[in-house]
Amino acid sequence: MGDKNEEFVVTPWEVRGIVDYDRLVKEFGTQFIDDRLLDRVKRIIGEIHPLLKRRIFFSHRDFDWILDKFEQGENFALYTGRGPSGPVHLGHMVPWIFTKYLQDKFDAELYFQVTDDEKFLHDPHVSLEITKNYAMENIIDLLALGFKEGKTFIFIDTDYAKTLYNIAIKVAKHITFSTVKAVFGFDSSINVGMSFFPTIQAVPCFLPSVLKGKNTPVLIPAAIDQDPYWRGIARFVAPKLGFYKPAQIHSKFFPGLGKGGKMSASEPNTAIFTTDDEELVDKKIMNAFTGGRATVEEHRKLGGQPDICPVYHYYEYLFEEDDKKLKEIYNSCKLGTLICGDCKAILANKVKKFMKEHQRKREKAKDIVNEFILKD
């Protein structure tokens, strides 16, 4: 989870500081995505998504086992989700876009959990009505990405609580308060809803097996802050309940437009929301922190610093799929030939184009949302 005494913190409820991903891999006991694994993915499905090639999805646990199963003809299911604490921003969509690629390439079912209960329990100032409302809004953003009907099962926890609770208590029977204390850093002042909740988040790891009546491998594409749920709860309990341990593939955090740190809805000026209009997108990007120098002269002389620049990272994560072009941006920034104003303007146009298309699809998604929802 990172160490609060050091320079960064990574928990399911807080990501702060400049994240040292190498250290997370070591602390969490995961594996780096290596070239051998990429070659294998390419051999199986013929294509490597930029988010994987660029190691935005950089770490995994048992992804190779998932590929074994797939090659043996055993289909796996995907599981990811969303805590509906506010509107969706671009950072939330990174794992979803990757999940869509996995669904398409592996013809995999997706189970998507919307944890309105968690967000209600976590925030003293938020009502269940608010989290449920965000839940529906967030689902519309998800569906705008084009997930497959009949293969995509979305559930809001409070609307699917009967199914979830019946499995969660089987998980909970094996999870002591000591365990959640150790895994999540809770103390006795935590409310008993929050200390129970990790069992609810573990349920979808086993839900495909329960619904199909046969043990089904599950792969979880998600940002690495969610790892304690899988490492500390779901994988610990799986063998006790007779299920496969869920596999993970972990992403880094999408940066905010400010200096350092991930994109966060709690800092709206440095986050681009899916409902932002063109003017607002322009404004946020033009006001972004960059790796550029104090003056254009200095920039041309010293060159920029793309590695610490959120604008560059936007190209890298989502807005420049062509590796050659991305390299050009990187190099011309370094050389000082690409100045920040121009670089931002190009990005802003790409983002606005993406947003316009997303907003169009978002409107259409409103009509089909009920086809995707699991309810009790």
Next chain:
Amino acid sequence: MGDKNEEFVVTPWEVRGIVDYDRLVKEFGTQFIDDRLLDRVKRIIGEIHPLLKRRIFFSHRDFDWILDKFEQGENFALYTGRGPSGPVHLGHMVPWIFTKYLQDKFDAELYFQVTDDEKFLHDPHVSLEITKNYAMENIIDLLALGFKEGKTFIFIDTDYAKTLYNIAIKVAKHITFSTVKAVFGFDSSINVGMSFFPTIQAVPCFLPSVLKGKNTPVLIPAAIDQDPYWRGIARFVAPKLGFYKPAQIHSKFFPGLGKGGKMSASEPNTAIFTTDDEELVDKKIMNAFTGGRATVEEHRKLGGQPDICPVYHYYEYLFEEDDKKLKEIYNSCKLGTLICGDCKAILANKVKKFMKEHQRKREKAKDIVNEFILKD
């Protein structure tokens, strides 16, 4: 909860030793049922049930407030329940019989919770299939007592988990692990299902208000071991959620047929189950511990001790409604004119008669059970 270092223990999961009810009233901060309250009940509904008159229901919290509400024309709902850990014995039926009387006299709705989740979470050796099976069997015993259709709502937790969870998380948001630790004596080795469960048991205190969409007074008739749920959880949370605090009326424990202690399904030789046949009832009663002396001669000389005699208490709790006749049994035992063999034989006949009738009603109840069940 009693004190484990002293001679008795009373928790929702364990009742052991000779219970000092006076001390419980003091420790739990409840009120004794007094003559003034009995007079008031008699004035309102014209009749006092023997279980109340004899102070088997001996303690309360806000029962007078419930009567105020009733007299002001505001109907209250009853809430009691059952942990389906095994078959029903006579001890379980004492609060149910009293609850039936309250339903009839006050024309009150009854909400009856069957906590199969709790029993599954509590006992490492029990599956959910087993607790669900007992749940249905236990409900049939309840219905054999003649509760009113359309006014009686029974729910098995796992079958009503969506409704319950949605309210429970609102309770849970206000209940810390420290609180359940203090209220129930849990430590960190408790599983997180058990530490969440008190919020599920609190839900029916508010369920009538939620279902009706208006604040509804609730009276809980139950044995006093359940009091921590009401005192420590439901009454604490009620004002925070805008509900009335639930009122309680507490019973003593129905004795087992052994020496001291309450009737317990875990000691089947000293418990009479509703499905026991006549031969078994005879055998169990004839083998019962009594307050009688070692020999008939001694008994006639010294007299018996009805106060410590489970056979006498059976008359008192359920099998002799006539106060005058009960007094005669007491006195003739004390005088030594009634000897144990005769006293047991009379009781056995009464119990067998009750059982035969109950078993007949039990069979008929199987046909109507679905009319009473709330499910998601």
